[in-house]
């Protein structure tokens with residue numbers, strides 16, 4: 001841990017609600033802390049409209065796939081953004097609400113050989129969540145086949161907000177799907193704690209569909225790993241559930257080195273949080289919503305004590321922002337001042353970029369930089385370099401993608 005990291009923690013820990021005991025090993029100081037800072041950033045894709053995701057295909061091509069909320073995926077080929085979209089499903093995507101649209105993209109671990117990728121969008125019929133598989137075209141690796149859609153899941157959405165949206169393949173090869181609580185405010189139907197609903201959950205399914213349980217609450221064309229934590233056959237619990245008690249997991253990722261899972265769960269009124277599930281976990285974590293918001297009671301009617309739930313590793317109050325954007329554990333080559341193994345994330349509203357890391361068994365939290373950006377998502381290049389979307393939310397082409405590239 002560097003000196004400026006320690007100094008900053010003294011001022012930040014009280015804001016995080018961490019106890020004096022947790023901070024007891026830190027030196028006292030009244031010196032204003034320096035920021036660790038971000039490395040030089042390169043704008044790789046200017047003049048975009050509502051970029052909400054950055055994904056690599058893991059196929060050695062070096063390309064980045066940028067998801068645009070209105071319903072397109074475009075390609076940065078390592079040099080430039082290609083004029084022809086990889087996929088354009090704008091006509092079937094409902095992006096009328098600020099949290100609706102084409103929200104997630106994940107490439108199959110065997111994409112290089114099978115050409116499958118998965119998208120998560122809200123549809124133009126009821127604003128419901130759809131998880132669908134598409135295939136790359138046989139003739140052109142930079143264009144997908146728009147007629148190749150295979151629907152896996154359709155999930156009713158009672159309100160336009162809190163749709164989650166992230167898709168990630170875990171180190172176990174299963175597809176993880178982050179679902180928000182359905183929306184409105186305060187989770188009025190208590191979906192997060194209801195095991196018969198897919199809303200407010202982390203789901204885990206097997207898209208290869210060869211073994212396991214049949215689909216229970218979601219759809220078709222997948223199976224459910226038999227060791228999912230709430231499997232009870234058709235009916236009852238939704239067997240797709242891996243974790244519960246989420247409000248709106250706006251981006252979750254797996255540490256590319258360790259396989260640990262990190263979730264940025266957007267708070268309601270007061271607290272933003274990062275949840276962490278260690279690699280190899282049997283699942284079943286209950287992250288607490290709507291009983292608890294971060295480490296604080298929210299609506300505890302019908303709830304157990306906070307000790308019954310799985311708390312965040314880090315939280316910050318709305319004095320520092322208003323909506324967390326979960327990021328990545330940094331394992332790349334170009335942030336020597338940041339350090340390998342730091343979990344990097346941001347607040348969409350304030351532009352603050354943060355880092356969290358474990359020190360002597362305790363989680364520490366550092367502001368890396370207070371930026372002017374509206375960071376809606378992070379992404380990684382295949383080399384582990386960090387990128388993010390600056391999403392002005394404007395329909396004019398005023399948004400962009402920036403990366404910390406090792407070639408700088």
Ligand SMILES: [Ca+2]
Pocket residue numbers: 157158159160161162163180181182183
């Ligand atoms: Ca919703």
Ligand SMILES: [Ca+2]
Pocket residue numbers: 216231232233234235236237238239
């Ligand atoms: Ca069931």
Ligand SMILES: [Ca+2]
Pocket residue numbers: 245265273287288289292293294311312
């Ligand atoms: Ca929580």
